[in-house]
Amino acid sequence: MGGFSQAFAEAFVLLWRFDAQVLEIVLRSLQVSSLAVLIGTAVGLPLGACLAVGQFPGKQTAAVIINGFMGLPSVVVGVVVYLALSRSGPMGEFGLLYTPSAMVIAQVVLVVPLMAAIARQVVEDAWRNYQEELAALRFGWWDTVRVLLHDCRFSLSVAVLAGLGRAMSEVGAVMIVGGNIDRATRVMTTAIALETSKGDLPLAIALGIVLLVLILLLNAGAFALRTTVMRRFE
Amino acid sequence: MSLFPLQLRDVTFRPNGRAVLDGVDLTLSGEGITVVLGPNGAGKSVLLRTLCGLIPPTGGTLDWGGGAFDPLAVGMVFQHPVMLRSSVIDNIALGLVPRGVGARERRLAGMAMLQQIGLADRANDNARQLSGGEQQRLALGRVWLTRPRLLLLDEPTSSLDPSAVEAVERIVRQIRTEGTKILMTTHNLGQATRLADDIVFLADGRVREHVPVRRFFSQPASAEARQFIQGELPWHLAF
Ligand SMILES: Nc1ncnc2c1ncn2[C@@H]1O[C@H](COP(=O)(O)OP(=O)(O)OP(=O)(O)O)[C@@H](O)[C@H]1O
Numbered sequence: 001m002g003g004f005s006q007a008f009a010e011a012f013v014l015l016w017r018f019d020a021q022v023l024e025i026v027l028r029s030l031q032v033s034s035l036a037v038l039i040g041t042a043v044g045l046p047l048g049a050c051l052a053v054g055q056f057p058g059k060q061t062a063a064v065i066i067n068g069f070m071g072l073p074s075v076v077v078g079v080v081v082y083l084a085l086s087r088s089g090p091m092g093e094f095g096l097l098y099t100p101s102a103m104v105i106a107q108v109v110l111v112v113p114l115m116a117a118i119a120r121q122v123v124e125d126a127w128r129n130y131q132e133e134l135a136a137l138r139f140g141w142w143d144t145v146r147v148l149l150h151d152c153r154f155s156l157s158v159a160v161l162a163g164l165g166r167a168m169s170e171v172g173a174v175m176i177v178g179g180n181i182d183r184a185t186r187v188m189t190t191a192i193a194l195e196t197s198k199g200d201l202p203l204a205i206a207l208g209i210v211l212l213v214l215i216l217l218l219n220a221g222a223f224a225l226r227t228t229v230m231r232r233f234e
Numbered sequence: 235m236s237l238f239p240l241q242l243r244d245v246t247f248r249p250n251g252r253a254v255l256d257g258v259d260l261t262l263s264g265e266g267i268t269v270v271l272g273p274n275g276a277g278k279s280v281l282l283r284t285l286c287g288l289i290p291p292t293g294g295t296l297d298w299g300g301g302a303f304d305p306l307a308v309g310m311v312f313q314h315p316v317m318l319r320s321s322v323i324d325n326i327a328l329g330l331v332p333r334g335v336g337a338r339e340r341r342l343a344g345m346a347m348l349q350q351i352g353l354a355d356r357a358n359d360n361a362r363q364l365s366g367g368e369q370q371r372l373a374l375g376r377v378w379l380t381r382p383r384l385l386l387l388d389e390p391t392s393s394l395d396p397s398a399v400e401a402v403e404r405i406v407r408q409i410r411t412e413g414t415k416i417l418m419t420t421h422n423l424g425q426a427t428r429l430a431d432d433i434v435f436l437a438d439g440r441v442r443e444h445v446p447v448r449r450f451f452s453q454p455a456s457a458e459a460r461q462f463i464q465g466e467l468p469w470h471l472a473f
């Protein structure tokens with residue numbers, strides 16, 4: 001019991017002092033996950049909107065696949081991206097394995113289906129509402145997608161926050177493709193896993209607290225968006 | 235290429251067997267305001283949607299003055315127009331987006347149109363917070379800005395108070411003056427007498443009468459039309 005409280009006390013000291021190691025790991029986490037979500041936003045939201053608006057054979061199947069991929073275990077994504085990036089893989093020549101770039105790629109694969117699935121649902125609901133009006137104004141599918149993405153901007157920013165939450169909290173994929181290398185590819189989740197198993201509880205607890213606070217902030221942000229900004233245009 | 239005369243020959247719409255449009259024959263000239271009257275469920279809205287190209291008819295032919303249907307020349311305002319979650323100015327200029335007009339020109343054209351329909355001071359307000367009458371004017375301006383040759387209006391004043399109705403009717407007259415053909419529905423027979431040049435009376439998916447407005451109200455030819463006029467205008471009997 002004494003060990004526990006001592007570990008917590010040391011964890012708070014680390015946070016209080018803005019410990020360099022903690023800071024470095026947190027910043028790397030934020031960098032990797034933000035970049036992944038940025039790319040995920042540029043790909044996932046339009047993809048979801050196209051799935052909502054487009055009329056093409058296999059539309060239902062595509063929606064089912066995207067929804068299924070939404071819950072993809074991150075270790076599976078890790079293995080797939082690992083195979084693609086490893087020496088003999090299709091993208092092996094770029095030598096990306098065990099770099100932050102590999103981690104970004106893995107997280108993009110993780111968040112795109114999640115964000116696309118949310119975007120599809122949100123945009124489809126809006127589209128049902130606007131379909132006739134936009135058709136009568138002679139909107140083509142691409143203009144429709146653009147207008148709907150803008151129209152759903154508040155709901156979609158919730159999708160972005162959800163993507164960021166998923167990217168920051170997953171551990172399996174970045175562990176496999178990043179390798180958890182000190183000062184290179186170590187992020188919050190992989191550091192927590194490693195330090196816990198090594199018995200360095202203060203560092204693990206400090207990082208855990210930071211991660212928890214960030215996730216809570218994301219959710220609070222999503223909540224604030226829903227209750228304040230969105231209301232303005234309802 | 236002119237769209238007129240627009241000729242409908244034996245146009246039918248039978249979704250799963252039941253005839254909603256049951257052989258519509260109708261010829262529309264390129265001028266004036268034609269008002270479609272008829273009881274609930276007569277097929278008025280379906281007729282307008284068909285002309286807008288939103289519903290493919292199951293039978294018959296539409297002849298657009300001998301040419302092809304030009305979707306960009308036909309506009310429609312719905313009974314309950316929808317507003318994007320955005321400003322009034324964004325909403326009024328919406329129809330210019332698919333016509334490839336840039337953001338700056340959209341703003342300018344939108345502002346000019348807002349002036350015309352008396353909503354310039356609301357340009358930056360949330361469009362969804364406009365009153366029903368203001369939204370209906372906005373919807374009219376939005377379509378007007380796309381300069382249609384044929385404008386379809388489906389009960390544009392159905393839930394408005396008299397002064398809002400008047401404002402909408404003023405805009406409709408202006409659009410007509412600019413040379414746009416208007417085909418509209420209404421259940422407001424006073425409005426029909428104020429706006430219409432000719433009346434199309436639709437019942438059970440068929441055109442029963444297509445006559446100048448005076449003739450329709452003074453000497454309706456069919457029993458259905460007589461009944462309809464008396465039903466909609468109980469006070470008519472007193473005269
Ligand atoms: N897209 C559609 N597919 C199938 N049936 C339809 C469709 N649209 C309308 N109907 C049916 O066609 C019939 C005529 O509807 P419509 O809306 O044209 O009547 P209306 O004359 O406009 O009546 P109201 O005066 O109440 O507006 C209704 O029974 C309606 O259920």
Ligand SMILES: [Mg+2]
Pocket residue numbers: 278279280388
């Ligand atoms: Mg109707």
